[in-house]
Amino acid sequence: THKSLSPIKLDWQSLPGLPARAPDSHKGSHGHVLVLGGASGMGGASALCAWAAYRAGAGLVSVGCHPDSRMHLAAWVPEALSLDWPGTLSSWSRPGVVIAIGPGMGQGLGAQTLLEEAVALSVPQVLDADALNLLAIRGPGLLAAGPVRLLTPHPGEAARLLGLDTRSVQADRPAAVLNLARRYRAICILKGHQTLISDGERVRQCELGNPGMASGGTGDVLTGILAALLAQQLAPWDAACLGVCLHARAGDLAAERLGQTSLMARDLIEFLPTAFKDYA
Ligand code: APR
Ligand code: MG
Numbered sequence: 001t002h003k004s005l006s007p008i009k010l011d012w013q014s015l016p017g018l019p020a021r022a023p024d025s026h027k028g029s030h031g032h033v034l035v036l037g038g039a040s041g042m043g044g045a046s047a048l049c050a051w052a053a054y055r056a057g058a059g060l061v062s063v064g065c066h067p068d069s070r071m072h073l074a075a076w077v078p079e080a081l082s083l084d085w086p087g088t089l090s091s092w093s094r095p096g097v098v099i100a101i102g103p104g105m106g107q108g109l110g111a112q113t114l115l116e117e118a119v120a121l122s123v124p125q126v127l128d129a130d131a132l133n134l135l136a137i138r139g140p141g142l143l144a145a146g147p148v149r150l151l152t153p154h155p156g157e158a159a160r161l162l163g164l165d166t167r168s169v170q171a172d173r174p175a176a177v178l179n180l181a182r183r184y185r186a187i188c189i190l191k192g193h194q195t196l197i198s199d200g201e202r203v204r205q206c207e208l209g210n211p212g213m214a215s216g217g218t219g220d221v222l223t224g225i226l227a228a229l230l231a232q233q234l235a236p237w238d239a240a241c242l243g244v245c246l247h248a249r250a251g252d253l254a255a256e257r258l259g260q261t262s263l264m265a266r267d268l269i270e271f272l273p274t275a276f277k278d279y280a
Contacts, residue, residue, distance in 0.1 A: 031231025043069025045104025052224030212260030
């Protein structure tokens with residue numbers, strides 16, 4: 001089989017970025033990320049996502065999680081607001097809100113209801129982890145046309161979404177990311193070594209990052225970064241490309257200082273400010 005296309009490599013330093021903050025801006029000017037996840041025993045995933053969203057500039061971050069996770073969340077990320085789920089989401093359909101759904105969400109009944117409610121809102125959405133696993137079961141019909149959506153599968157999740165095995169996805173990653181974007185009418189980010197991004201027309205490749213990032217929770221950090229960039233009104237395609245590169249650059253900076261072996265998800269959050277500074 002031939003390779004369907006060769007993606008263009010991203011020159012991350014020349015990607016369009018966030019505008020400078022107006023001197024009189026306030027937290028309401030920089031968007032509100034709503035993280036939906038954190039089922040019982042998996043609160044850490046939503047905490048990493050929320051923490052990363054703040055580090056990536058979101059004005060406010062709220063987390064909808066299982067009651068078991070709320071006390072932990074308050075200790076891990078005191079800046080975040082928390083609410084119980086499942087609860088009704090209708091009040092979140094307002095300008096400035098971006099939903100990040102999936103980290104640590106689980107696939108139980110509550111999670112299914114939550115996903116249905118979230119994708120019905122008109123605000124931008126980042127779907128990750130168990131949101132993608134549930135979407136794979138429901139199929140593209142779950143995503144009615146409308147809001148901007150970013151999908152962030154790792155190869156295993158991509159395989160479920162495409163009805164393939166992981167090996168086939170990895171055998172032609174550019175084709176997989178393009179097909180995902182078309183089938184689900186979303187910007188798709190296929191993670192792993194040399195992450196690919198597609199909107200169904202273009203395919204771009206991020207050359208940054210390292211295998212030290214193969215460690216639990218690093219994907220949750222990416223989800224938070226992407227949601228924060230969208231919440232700050234960056235164009236969706238630019239948010240996807242810049243978010244992937246900042247995350248990977250933070251991973252390279254962290255690996256330089258700490259080594260690939262010791263690198264863990266929280267280190268990406270710690271090095272994100274330096275990644276932002278290098279970029280500017
Ligand atoms: N080189 C560069 N980057 C890498 C490499 C590598 N070799 N390996 C992993 N990464 C990056 C990926 O590109 C991605 O950004 O690390 C991140 C890993 O994300 P996930 O695979 O989603 O891992 P994780 O955060 O642990 O996921 C948490 O969600 O997706 C589910 O099954 C997953 O339950 C788990 C949970
Ligand atoms: Mg993941």
